[in-house]
Amino acid sequence: xxxxxxxxxxxxxxxxxxxxxxxxxxxxxxxxxxxxxxxxxxxxxxxxxxxxxxxxxxxxxxxxxxxxxxxxxxxxxxxxxxxxxxxxxxxxxxxxxxxxxxxxxxxxxxxxxxxxxxxxxxxxxxxxxxxxxxxxxxxxxxxxxxxxxxxxxxxxxxxxxxxxxxxxxxxxxxxxxxxxxxxxxxxxxxxxxxxxxxxxxxxxxxxxxxxxxxxxxxxxxxxxxxxxxxxxxxxxxxxxxxxxxxxxxxxxxxxxxxxxxxxxxxxxxxxxxxxxxxxxxxxxxxxxxxxxxxxxxxxxxxxxxxxxxxxxxxxxxxxxxxxxxxxxxxxxxxxxxxxxxxxxxxxxxxxxxxxxxxxxxxxxxxxxxxxxx
Amino acid sequence: xxxxxxxxxxxxxxxxxxxxxxxxxxxxxxxxxxxxxxxxxxxxxxxxxxxxxxxxxxxxxxxxxxxxxxxxxxxxxxxxxxxxxxxxxxxxxxxxxxxxxxxxxxxxxxxxxxxxxxxxxxxxxxxxxxxxxxxxxxxxxxxxxxxxxxxxxxxxxxxxxxxxxxxxxxxxxxxxxxxxxxxxxxxxxxxxxxxxxxxxxxxxxxxxxxxxxxxxxxxxxxxxxxxxxxxxxxxxxxxxxxxxxxxxxxxxxxxxxxxxxxxxxxxxxxxxxxxxxxxxxxxxxxxxxxxxxxxxxxxxxxxx
Numbered sequence: 311x312x313x314x315x316x317x318x319x320x321x322x323x324x325x326x327x328x329x330x331x332x333x334x335x336x337x338x339x340x341x342x343x344x345x346x347x348x349x350x351x352x353x354x355x356x357x358x359x360x361x362x363x364x365x366x367x368x369x370x371x372x373x374x375x376x377x378x379x380x381x382x383x384x385x386x387x388x389x390x391x392x393x394x395x396x397x398x399x400x401x402x403x404x405x406x407x408x409x410x411x412x413x414x415x416x417x418x419x420x421x422x423x424x425x426x427x428x429x430x431x432x433x434x435x436x437x438x439x440x441x442x443x444x445x446x447x448x449x450x451x452x453x454x455x456x457x458x459x460x461x462x463x464x465x466x467x468x469x470x471x472x473x474x475x476x477x478x479x480x481x482x483x484x485x486x487x488x489x490x491x492x493x494x495x496x497x498x499x500x501x502x503x504x505x506x507x508x509x510x511x512x513x514x515x516x517x518x519x520x521x522x523x524x525x526x527x528x529x530x531x532x533x534x535x536x537x538x539x540x541x542x543x544x545x546x547x548x549x550x551x552x553x554x555x556x557x558x559x560x561x562x563x564x565x566x567x568x569x570x571x572x573x574x575x576x577x578x579x580x581x582x583x584x585x586x587x588x589x590x591x592x593x594x595x596x597x598x599x600x601x602x603x604x605x606x607x608x609x610x611x612x613x614x615x616x617x618x619x620x621x622x623x624x625x626x627x628x629x630x631x632x633x634x635x636x637x638x639x640x641x642x643x644x645x646x647x648x649x650x651x652x653x654x655x656x657x658x659x660x661x662x663x664x665x666x667x668x669x670x671x672x673x674x675x676x677x678x679x680x681x682x683x
Numbered sequence: 684x685x686x687x688x689x690x691x692x693x694x695x696x697x698x699x700x701x702x703x704x705x706x707x708x709x710x711x712x713x714x715x716x717x718x719x720x721x722x723x724x725x726x727x728x729x730x731x732x733x734x735x736x737x738x739x740x741x742x743x744x745x746x747x748x749x750x751x752x753x754x755x756x757x758x759x760x761x762x763x764x765x766x767x768x769x770x771x772x773x774x775x776x777x778x779x780x781x782x783x784x785x786x787x788x789x790x791x792x793x794x795x796x797x798x799x800x801x802x803x804x805x806x807x808x809x810x811x812x813x814x815x816x817x818x819x820x821x822x823x824x825x826x827x828x829x830x831x832x833x834x835x836x837x838x839x840x841x842x843x844x845x846x847x848x849x850x851x852x853x854x855x856x857x858x859x860x861x862x863x864x865x866x867x868x869x870x871x872x873x874x875x876x877x878x879x880x881x882x883x884x885x886x887x888x889x890x891x892x893x894x895x896x897x898x899x900x901x902x903x904x905x906x907x908x909x910x911x912x913x914x915x916x917x918x919x920x921x922x923x924x925x926x927x928x929x930x931x932x933x934x935x936x937x938x939x940x941x942x943x944x945x946x947x948x949x950x951x952x953x954x955x956x957x958x959x960x961x962x963x964x965x966x967x968x969x970x971x972x973x974x975x976x977x978x979x980x981x982x983x984x985x986x987x
Contacts, residue, residue, distance in 0.1 A: 374784075411777045497745025498746045507745050558742075604935075681740065
């Protein structure tokens, strides 16, 4: 290696590449996610078909808009039975200049209910979201609406938020504002190595309430939806409650080398439609443990179950799905992951339940993604 | 003392409301907390990372969001070092004072010229930052520039403290000048030393000392040492010049141990930044310590 004469090199370095950089900075951050897989068998409540397939191919642009707003656009290309669909998953602006740690987000975005829902699918540790998420939130619920978030002035992390959505992406209906959510999240570090976060969310689906005469027709079709076109939730209720807890351990907080992540959520939905009694509820949970034992390797296991009521006119059929996943993932760099997963399904009232091996890749290029908690 | 308790609680992530008057500083890395402490010792300073952590790979944890919420100024490296977590932190904290373009967000790497900026980067080159190598915090010539710029910024944010900040700025510069003269002398004895490193953590200081980083255990910047790269290293002719394997405390020691076993070279695991050990709890002491250790191995190699 050359020994530098400091002064001369400093001058040369300072002038040369500066213009190129400045021009670049006006471009938005662009990132592309490639997600592909091979799946041995079809499974119940799954968005991924048997054989080779593409998952959630994503193109995302984000940038500050001016000194008061930032924006993001995320387009998702998904393949369904030979047809490629282009869908806008996110198209929102967010304020950056509000007082009192307030922020407002408007447009289309992922609801922040629960722990997983506001995360992008490619950040997940398993090929698919837990069964309860696939049933009650269509894997990830996003919609057109408005969000208000506030960080409370307390010594620890405490966020409260409220969202209002069109609601058409969760279930059909005529309400202008079909969905309201409120949620709160607290968290902190126990020591340098341990950190945690807990959350509680409530989602009010106003389009479910009895009186909308033809609602039950839609519910009859609910079962067909998740195999085919719709990305909405197959199972809904007027009230959805979610509690979530995440705990992470990394020696000295150095999550580059090692990290153990334990997470779990419980979801409960009632008032399923005008025929529902108080016993007719959807209920499910999952618990997951993922251990990144070296910078490039992680193993994980997840168990989840969901008990559902499938609407048939004026009565319900019981359905139950129990799912166990085991996965091994190799991330050569921060931008490439190859994952091998085995999924075991145990079901009541689902035709397609099966066990399967899935090999998946998730690759990204462009802007560096965020390391959320 | 109430203030000491405040700092202790902050370190635990259970931080408490700052006193009304004190400036609240969020330091992305401990080296910038050290500079902030030199200029505004009464400030409430929260350090987001430690010498045990790889600053490229931090998560936007709840405790960090809470600390960023309270900050009057965030002092970070920039040049994409924190690209994976700082933007998420800024966005989630919704602190209107700490936003890109605001005086409350100070990037030290923007105050100086960087080593190895690139007109073109792509990820096949590894995690290379287009702006250049961001690990400027051990460079005796660049830090005074950073301190002057930081002092200007702090004065802009707390004009009533101007006299005190300017006084401490001058004191720091005088001390640093004396230290630098001492390090310059030590550097004369280190010329010709070659080391194997892992990542460019110590790069600016090693260049300043004219110590050659002949071998990098990382196959590409940011990628962990692989078996195939380590076997390439073994057959690299540059290895013959190497007297020492130098890695940072946050790094995995196994690749360095393996290489040491193969080559009988000594290993030094040194803090990549300021930590809470008495001999390395300020930037000047850390540089002293690093030079001491390098000189020790240089001497040992000469005698061996």
